[in-house]
Amino acid sequence: MAQRSAPSTIVDVAKAAGVSVATVSRALRGMDRVSPSTRERVRRVADELSYLASPTATSLASGQTRIIGVVVPFASRWYFASMMSAIAKAMRDRGYQVLLFDVEPEPCGGRLELTRSMLWKRVDGVISINVAMTEGELELLRGVHVPVVSIGYDLPDRSSVGIDDYAAARTATDHVLDLGHREVAYIGAALEPNELVETPRERRRAFTEAIEKRGLPLRDEWILATDWTPQHAHDLTVDLMRSASPRPTAIVCASDEIAMGTCLALTELGLGVPEDVSVVGIDDHTMAGLFSLTTVRQDFVAQGEQAAALLLESIAAQERSAFQPQRVVIDTELIVRGSTAPPRRQDSDGSG
């Protein structure tokens, strides 16, 4: 007589357990005001009927979807994919699922903007990874009362997690400086027009300040800006090494992908890494080991965890309307591999 076809609802469980649906709901969700024996019985019956609360019904009634959105500018790029994956895992552990908002720009035209229909009553919160939110989007998010935490940059009145970009780039630069390099170039990222995104600026500032701190000359033509792609970095490196005289003996890269492009370019030009040129990156990319790349590692898992935690806090706080934004900074770590070494002894030193 048991209906194997139709999945059982809370009503079935209530009937089978001889209680009201309200009690079933309470019992199964671990709320108080349910006697231990009733709870146990309800649980057993629910199990037997392999009852599972309908998420859509639950959402409608409770107003919560247990889904969060993750906004990324380029879902297929390594950094974003890695971060997304880390977030998805952290969220899964907390009982949430992740909706993908890939706002990658179409060939023509700017990136996709978040809309009310993507968010409203759809997600309990949003994690935005390094995407410069427009003023309109920020207002939208405020309007639909969706908490946000940002990764990699800060949003007004929102929690955020990220690494210390300045410190990471400073560590990378100081590393080659400590090895004795004095002719050091920097390949970074183009500065974003959006003021909120500080990574390109901060990393570059760290580089220039590290150079200046040692009293070394700062050459503008040795500070290059990419679109973060290895290809672009490759091309810039070729130009740089062809035209510069003297040539830099070390190149600090704002990311490992940039560094990989640079390494490939150097090899192509017949320059040895690190014999002729040292290269250091930031990230600890999956392929960094392959390139023997010295780098400053950032921890995706930790960032995903923190972002998840902060978002849930924001959600909870919103309900109590008692929200205090927080900033969490995750440590980075210098990983020394084979792409950096002291500069080759110069026959001409210039000094004296």
Place this chain on the structure above:
Amino acid sequence: MAQRSAPSTIVDVAKAAGVSVATVSRALRGMDRVSPSTRERVRRVADELSYLASPTATSLASGQTRIIGVVVPFASRWYFASMMSAIAKAMRDRGYQVLLFDVEPEPCGGRLELTRSMLWKRVDGVISINVAMTEGELELLRGVHVPVVSIGYDLPDRSSVGIDDYAAARTATDHVLDLGHREVAYIGAALEPNELVETPRERRRAFTEAIEKRGLPLRDEWILATDWTPQHAHDLTVDLMRSASPRPTAIVCASDEIAMGTCLALTELGLGVPEDVSVVGIDDHTMAGLFSLTTVRQDFVAQGEQAAALLLESIAAQERSAFQPQRVVIDTELIVRGSTAPPRRQDSDGSG
């Protein structure tokens, strides 16, 4: 008097337009049995109230979530991230959102299995990218009546899209063979225990058959299997080139990531690509150009589009309970870059 705070519901629109909620629902969803004038009025009122149907309520009432799940074994790897991104875009164009099911194996233990709670009443369908479904999962999917389309492999009684793995690998192999290479190695992927996943097997078979077709000897020790990572490919390449005698003059790789690992290894060993060894891959990875990699390109956008289309068909067909699985094969294309060239003239040819 207008409540800017509370978002308007269908009831508000109905009142303001002087019709019943049923009419609003019909009018807004473009159903028939609504007079043009009424429809127009309802539309205008809805606009004015900036009404948006609550997705949770709609889902509860209609039984559809307009969300699909994408199952990937490693969300952060390039292939999966690219495919996911393509799917997300194709689905977005069709009014669906994408829920991420990253089933990446934990350090210890197998991969995460899909559960009823991840699927039931949550997604209208699932696209599974190259993940070997267990028998339990297949049954689960059947049980919850969630249509599935698979990418990169076939599932019994379900639609699928993919490239012709055999043809792709055959093209790659024939390419180096046509260039005159006779000492050719293959670095592929370990064969999956799951019978459904044929990519590793098919690509390898294409290689061996191409070799045999030309009457060339097949050396087992020149057929290597990786876990798809460049690092593994790198290590295998180093071993191969150190131990083999004679050495292969060309290496066919089952993917571009493998090919990149191989190229890096060769460079490290002081071997030129393509002067000493030609390398060909499959995929046309974002970084393939950087490595000047000759490769067989596969089109992610087309695959994502097709998968989306097939899934929507499956969903529609399921409602009419008239489903016919389909298999769509997307063409691949040889992209010749600089990593392949005729073999260097051998002083010893061995022949006669």
Place this chain on the structure above:
DNA sequence: GGCCGGTGTCTAAGCGCTTGCATAGAGGCG
């Protein structure tokens, strides 16, 4: 003029939960 088939619209019954409030017992207390 009565009958009929369309249209356009409404009524109301769900969809399957959550939750505020009412209530029935069970003790504890004076």
Place this chain on the structure above:
DNA sequence: CGCCTCTATGCAAGCGCTTAGACACCGGCC
């Protein structure tokens, strides 16, 4: 022994939509 306080449970009103079926109205037809 009556009264009050708690605790465990039930009742029922939502949550905001979809949709089957009822119904009114209209013109056309014999």
